[in-house]
Amino acid sequence: MKRTLAGSLLLLLTAVAGCGxxxxxxxxxxxxxxxxxxxxxxxxxxxxxxxxxKKQYESAHPGVTIKLTAVQGNNEAYYTKLALLNRSPDxxxxxxxxxxxxxxxxxxxxxxxxxxxxxAKWPDWSTQFPxxxxxAAKGGDGKIYGVPISTDTRGLWYxxxxxxxxxxxxxWEPKTWNDVLTAARTIKQKLPGVVPFSMYATKIHGEASTxxxxxxxxxxxxxxxxxxxxxxxxxxxxxxxxxxxTFVNTVFREELGPKQADAHNxxxxxxxTMEWFPEAKLGIxxxxxxxSSAWKPTGTKPWPEWTEKIGWTxxxxxxxxxxxxxxxxxxxxMAMSAYTKHKQEAFDFITTATNKExxxxxxxxxxxxxxxxxxxADPKYSADNPSVKFWTDxxxxxxxxxxxEVYPKVSTQVQEAMEAVVTGSRTPEEATANYAKALPxxxxxxDKVLSR
Amino acid sequence: MTxxxxxxxxxxxxxxRGSSRRxxxxxxxxxxxxxxxxxxxxxxxxxxxxxxxxxNETLTGSASVHSRFVGVxxxxxxxxDPNFLNSFxxxxxxxxxxxxxxxxxxxxxxxLLQRGRGRVTRxxxxxxxxxxxxxxxxxxxxxxxxxxxxxxxxxxxxxxxQEWLYTAPMLAVILANIWRxxxxxxxxxxxxxSEVPADLVEAAAVDGAGPGRRLLHITLPLIRRSIMANxxxxxxQTLASFGLIYALTGGGPGTAxxxxxxxxxxxxxxxxxxxxxxAIALVMLVIGALFSxxxxxxxxxxxx
Numbered sequence: 001m002k003r004t005l006a007g008s009l010l011l012l013l014t015a016v017a018g019c020g021x022x023x024x025x026x027x028x029x030x031x032x033x034x035x036x037x038x039x040x041x042x043x044x045x046x047x048x049x050x051x052x053x054k055k056q057y058e059s060a061h062p063g064v065t066i067k068l069t070a071v072q073g074n075n076e077a078y079y080t081k082l083a084l085l086n087r088s089p090d091x092x093x094x095x096x097x098x099x100x101x102x103x104x105x106x107x108x109x110x111x112x113x114x115x116x117x118x119x120a121k122w123p124d125w126s127t128q129f130p131x132x133x134x135x136a137a138k139g140g141d142g143k144i145y146g147v148p149i150s151t152d153t154r155g156l157w158y159x160x161x162x163x164x165x166x167x168x169x170x171x172w173e174p175k176t177w178n179d180v181l182t183a184a185r186t187i188k189q190k191l192p193g194v195v196p197f198s199m200y201a202t203k204i205h206g207e208a209s210t211x212x213x214x215x216x217x218x219x220x221x222x223x224x225x226x227x228x229x230x231x232x233x234x235x236x237x238x239x240x241x242x243x244x245x246t247f248v249n250t251v252f253r254e255e256l257g258p259k260q261a262d263a264h265n266x267x268x269x270x271x272x273t274m275e276w277f278p279e280a281k282l283g284i285x286x287x288x289x290x291x292s293s294a295w296k297p298t299g300t301k302p303w304p305e306w307t308e309k310i311g312w313t314x315x316x317x318x319x320x321x322x323x324x325x326x327x328x329x330x331x332x333x334m335a336m337s338a339y340t341k342h343k344q345e346a347f348d349f350i351t352t353a354t355n356k357e358x359x360x361x362x363x364x365x366x367x368x369x370x371x372x373x374x375x376x377a378d379p380k381y382s383a384d385n386p387s388v389k390f391w392t393d394x395x396x397x398x399x400x401x402x403x404x405e406v407y408p409k410v411s412t413q414v415q416e417a418m419e420a421v422v423t424g425s426r427t428p429e430e431a432t433a434n435y436a437k438a439l440p441x442x443x444x445x446x447d448k449v450l451s452r
Numbered sequence: 453m454t455x456x457x458x459x460x461x462x463x464x465x466x467x468x469r470g471s472s473r474r475x476x477x478x479x480x481x482x483x484x485x486x487x488x489x490x491x492x493x494x495x496x497x498x499x500x501x502x503x504x505x506x507x508n509e510t511l512t513g514s515a516s517v518h519s520r521f522v523g524v525x526x527x528x529x530x531x532x533d534p535n536f537l538n539s540f541x542x543x544x545x546x547x548x549x550x551x552x553x554x555x556x557x558x559x560x561x562x563x564l565l566q567r568g569r570g571r572v573t574r575x576x577x578x579x580x581x582x583x584x585x586x587x588x589x590x591x592x593x594x595x596x597x598x599x600x601x602x603x604x605x606x607x608x609x610x611x612x613x614q615e616w617l618y619t620a621p622m623l624a625v626i627l628a629n630i631w632r633x634x635x636x637x638x639x640x641x642x643x644x645x646s647e648v649p650a651d652l653v654e655a656a657a658v659d660g661a662g663p664g665r666r667l668l669h670i671t672l673p674l675i676r677r678s679i680m681a682n683x684x685x686x687x688x689q690t691l692a693s694f695g696l697i698y699a700l701t702g703g704g705p706g707t708a709x710x711x712x713x714x715x716x717x718x719x720x721x722x723x724x725x726x727x728x729x730x731a732i733a734l735v736m737l738v739i740g741a742l743f744s745x746x747x748x749x750x751x752x753x754x755x756x
Contacts, residue, residue: 076722080721080722083511083512083724084511084721086511086512087511087516102512105512105513106512106513108512108513108514108517109512109513109514109516109517110517111512202704202705203704204702204704206722259615260615260618260705261602261615261617261618263705264618264704264705266702405513405514406513408723408724409723412723419706420706422706423705423706423708425706441529
């Protein structure tokens with residue numbers, strides 16, 4: 001009997017030991033760094049850049065291997081996967097590609113390592129990164145938690161052939177929201193079958209709906225903001241909020257936007273760049289600087305004529321209020337896990353991935369704006385993209401999201417409000433009231449909310 | 453994971469009444485490891501998720517490291533949440549429409565029609581129906597996506613232009629789930645019908661009972677236990693159905709097809725509210741248990 005018991009216990013222990021584990025046992029003493037990143041079939045640029053960085057790094061650092069772990073899918077899928085892996089030190093990657101709007105939530109959770117001590121010894125940080133870009137991944141504690149890989153601005157793209165056929169002026173320079181809507185109405189009236197105006201406005205597009213869609217409107221209203229910096233409180237709705245939603249409502253009630261099926265299609269962005277714009281089936285698109293990257297010779301939908309067929313112009317403020325235009329900026333960084341055991345080696349990989357060569361490859365591929373001064377100044381960077389100067393100059397009117405810890409939750413509430421308006425289930429006023437009601441729970445209490 | 457199979461209980465030493473303590477030890481000890489493993493990997497996670505449902509745990513942010521016990525706050529929030537109530541209603545419609553009415557009835561009809569048919573016919577019909585059942589949910593969803601799309605087969609056949617997934621999302625997911633799940637009911641009923649004595653049915657026919665009366669008064673009463681068991685199983689399966697709806701409509705447009713499992717996924721894994729998501733899961737578990745109780749009760753009433 002005793003022997004049975006002992007045997008059973010032994011078996012059990014083996015089983016438990018087999019299930020546990022986690023950290024790979026490196027008997028050889030070699031170090032391995034796992035890098036998590038995202039890849040989509042239409043978006044292979046980051047993977048290419050990291051592959052090159054891995055080769056450079058491994059030849060310069062014998063004894064350290066880089067393990068590249070890809071997450072297939074869109075941003076939302078990537079955020080979820082990363083958050084789940086980060087639940088345990090055993091599964092957390094050592095380094096990861098990180099959206100700046102998630103940084104503060106992860107700093108609060110103690111998942112990111114501050115980089116200040118390492119950055120102080122890296123000459124590129126002080127010489128090549130402009131001060132505005134350095135803030136991209138700054139935590140609430142003032143420390144830096146990531147080195148920028150990209151930054152961006154947002155505005156309007158338009159199809160010149162569509163505009164010409166509809167009798168609209170080219171170049172087009174809208175001064176108010178109404179100018180945008182009037183152009184869209186003209187296209188709808190003159191060219192049936194053409195989508196007049198495309199924007200991201202549903203939950204399936206996640207942060208793209210909040211930032212490219214809603215915030216591009218809200219921050220263009222007089223004093224419009226999600227967060228009051230002076231009082232350090234979140235703004236609950238108000239007229240600015242309703243006005244922004246009213247614009248969305250007009251677009252979808254007057255059928256100036258994509259059909260509902262397309263508005264709720266995760267692949268709307270691909271449709272815009274790969275079908276509608278090249279086939280002259282879309283008039284205007286409210287989107288980011290990167291939208292043209294697919295049309296490059298190395299892109300997923302090479303379209304050499306795009307530089308003549310496509311125009312770009314700033315998104316105007318509501319009634320043309322100063323400074324006349326609005327833009328939003330965000331970006332992605334390479335961040336280091338607080339759990340990694342090889343911090344110096346991990347930081348060295350960050351410097352490799354964001355050196356001039358790799359940063360250039362990434363920016364040219366994606367169409368995102370280069371965070372490094374030496375890349376931005378290089379003629380190769382803007383060689384086949386005449387729009388780069390325009391998007392870079394938008395930095396003078398750009399806004400940054402209030403990327404505090406609770407921002408991702410606020411963002412999801414904004415998406416709820418927008419989608420309710422898109423489907424017509426709520427009026428802009430009702431959706432605003434709902435947002436105001438849901439906000440205290442999202443930001444951690446009514447004392448953190450400013451009623452408007 | 454290493455899998456441990458428990459040694460079979462010794463058959464020769466059945467516990468004898470009176471000396472049950474020693475007897476119990478005899479079979480408990482060899483079974484011990486299996487029980488411990490079950491407790492560790494099955495009961496453990498379940499209890500843990502019950503605990504999480506009473507906290508404000510999130511996937512990231514400060515609440516992921518300093519989560520605290522919030523009592524029934526998640527449940528209070530849940531029952532005041534119009535989106536949850538909406539999802540609950542949709543789940544009910546989905547279960548009744550696709551399982552109780554759709555799969556169950558269609559499965560029975562196919563099984564009845566197959567009685568007495570030739571082997572070839574039966575193999576072909578079985579093959580087609582079961583094929584829909586064995587394909588992964590995502591593949592089934594992809595098939596229905598292209599079938600219902602604007603330039604899809606259905607619109608071609610009907611000669612109309614309809615965005616079915618956006619104009620009638622619930623109908624679309626219900627039809628897709630009937631298509632996918634009917635095989636299970638069909639197999640259950642085929643087996644049950646083969647147990648119905650042929651001479652009984654023939655005798656009724658000789659006495660002048662038509663097909664309708666034979667079905668109502670002979671066949672159905674004889675297979676009633678299978679009907680209840682089938683209803684219980686497909687209800688539980690459908691209640692938890694996720695992949696098909698997620699891949700087909702993602703719960704949209706808006707929340708028009710967001711059943712409770714999708715709502716739970718959104719809260720837990722897109723909005724990172726693990727505590728709240730667990731509370732929803734717990735409520736679903738209770739609803740599933742209630743459904744099972746009702747069916748079990750019905751079987752008992754039938755037997756009495």
